[in-house]
Amino acid sequence: MFFTYLRRELRRRRKAALVVASGLALGIALVIVVSSVSSGMSQAQDKVLQSLYGLGTDMTVTKAAAPPGEGDTNRRRFEFDAKGDADAEQSSDRVMVQGFQTLASSTVTEVGGQDGVAQAVGGLSLTVLKVDGEFKPGDITPPQGGGRTGQGGTGGGGEVRGGGAAFDVNSYSVFGTDAAAPALGPLTSSKITTGRTFKSTETDAAVAVVDSAYAKEKSLAVGKTVTISGTKFSIIGVATADSGDSAANLYIPLKKAQTLADSKDKVTTVYVKAADSQQIDSVKSAIQKNIPDTTVTTSADLASTVSGSLSTASDLATTVGTWLSIAVLIAAFLVAGLLTSSAVSRRVREFGTLKALGWKSGRVTRQVVGEALVNGLLGGVLGIALGLGGAYLVTAISPTLTAQLGSTGGGGLGGGGPMGGGGPGRQTASKALDIALTAPVSLSTIGIAVGLAVAGGLIAGGFGGWRASRLRPADALRRVE
Structure with missing residues (x-):
């Protein structure tokens, strides 16, 4: 009886049911x-952060920033050996630690021994400046008036014309x-598309993994x-980087990088994985307390530096979008309740008669x-269909959002890599990354x-049920014409 009456009433009041459902x-x-x-947006932000230090890393440990005027002992300087041929090409490489701030390799063991740390790995971020060119001697013109050229000079007013130096300076990052x-x-933020990654036995081998963009540029x-x-x-x-720029142009074994930079048993960054994602803040506090002169940067710290359209859109979705959804839901529930209550009012004679019948x-x-x-x-069925359609439309369009990665103020990541042209060392510059937005439905x-x-x-039934429960059989009699 219940379902028979239900089917008949829904069929008889199709328009009202459609309004409520809509x-x-x-x-x-x-x-x-x-x-x-x-x-x-959360996934896009995760991609941005993973492009900085790779998948699985919960925090990084770097050396605390030195006070102004201190620690700047590695000035960029190039020296060339004299060669017999004046036009011979000169070349020099300068391998520098990014940020000039390093930690002892033993710090990796110390960090790994802290409570709540599942794994700790060290890395050394380098910048290589390569200078190529040549010195060209000038031509000595005879002095005016036919004077003689004196020993070791031009004597009577001779001049040196032309000559000079022409050098190209190129830089690339090595991690x-x-x-x-x-x-x-x-390196975990990139996918090996050709060849292989390092073997565990290649800790000091002269092998390298190259970023795909750099390989294409240099024909490697x-x-x-x-x-x-x-x-x-x-x-x-x-x-190939999963998103954004790669962390470095070249990846080599850590010991080889330490040898090239004359930084034996040194690292620039310690990458840390926490045993429990809920304990990241406590692990950070423990590291800062027990290991002095270090800066610990977590994903939350880096997320606070992300700006641009991604950050703006995320804020809008979190605030305006959420409150708008709540407002629309409240309005929909109220309208559904009022329409149901109104429908009950129009069915006074019907319900009064039913009560009179027992x-x-x-x-x-x-009912x-x-x-x-x-x-x-x-x-709900219509709403799910519309919602899936809207989410699919957003994914199909895939609007591009820009994530501006700003400085973290002295710690963490960046300095090169996606932040400033090299590996994940100390962050000194900002970098804009373009991220395609998707809308996955879970x-x-x-x-x-x-x-x-x-x-x-x-809720709608509650409104109508309350109204129906107050009806009396006498109400039906008063409505009979």
Whole structure:
């Protein structure tokens, strides 16, 4: 009887049911779209942060910034050996530690021994400046008036014309990675597309993995060699960054990088993975307390430096989008409740007659709630369909957002890599990354949508059921013409 009466009433009041369902569908669809876009922005921000230090890293440890005027002992200087041929080409490489700030390799062990640390790996970020060119001697013109050229000079007014020096300066970044611990570090933010990565036995081998963009620019490939400060490295793999720029142009074993930079047993960054993601803040505090002169940077710290359209859109989705969804849902629930209550008012004679025939108030209330619940589920189906369509549209369009990575104020990552042209050392400059926005819809979001549909139906049914429970058989008699 319940379902027969329910089917007949819904069919008889199709327009009213459609209005209620459409209002709920609009609110539910908006919730799905906002939730999926927020999830997509969260994923985009994760990609930005992973491009800095790689997948799986929860925090980094670097040397604390030196006071102004201190620690700037590595000035850029180039020296050339004199050669017999004046026109001979001169060449010099200068291998420098990014930021000129290093930690002892023993710091990696200290960090790894802290409570809550699952793994710690060291890395050395370098910048190589290569200067190539030649000195050209000038031509000595005879002095005016036919004077003689004196010994060691031009005598009577002779002049030197032409000559000079022409040099090209190129720079590229090199990151020394621990070949025995490949699970952490910036190389994990790239995918090996050709060749292979390092073997655990290649901790001091002259092998290199090259970034795909740099390989294309310099015509490098697996099997070829690249020379860094006089040392030839065999290219064993080509890596492509998952998003944004790569952390470095070249990756080599850590010990080789330390040798090139004359930085034996030194690292610039310690990459840390926490045993529990809920304990990151406590691990950070423990490291800062127990290991002096270090700066610990977490994902949350880096996220606070992200600006640009990605940050703006994320803020809008979190604040405006969320509150707009709540407002629309509240309005949809109220409208559904009022429409249901109004429909009950128009059915006074019907419900009064049913009560006169022996229906209890509870049975009438259940009938009204059942009808409202079906309307809510119908609205949920429509809302999920609209929400999935909106999310698919956002993903299909994939609007590009810009993430401006600003300075973290002395610690953490950047200095080169995506931040300033090299590996993940100390951050000294900002870098803009373009990220394509997607809107993934999770099962939890669908579950929330179903819950909202049921809640909307129950709320609407509550309004109507309360109104129906107050009806008396005498009301039906007064409405009879």
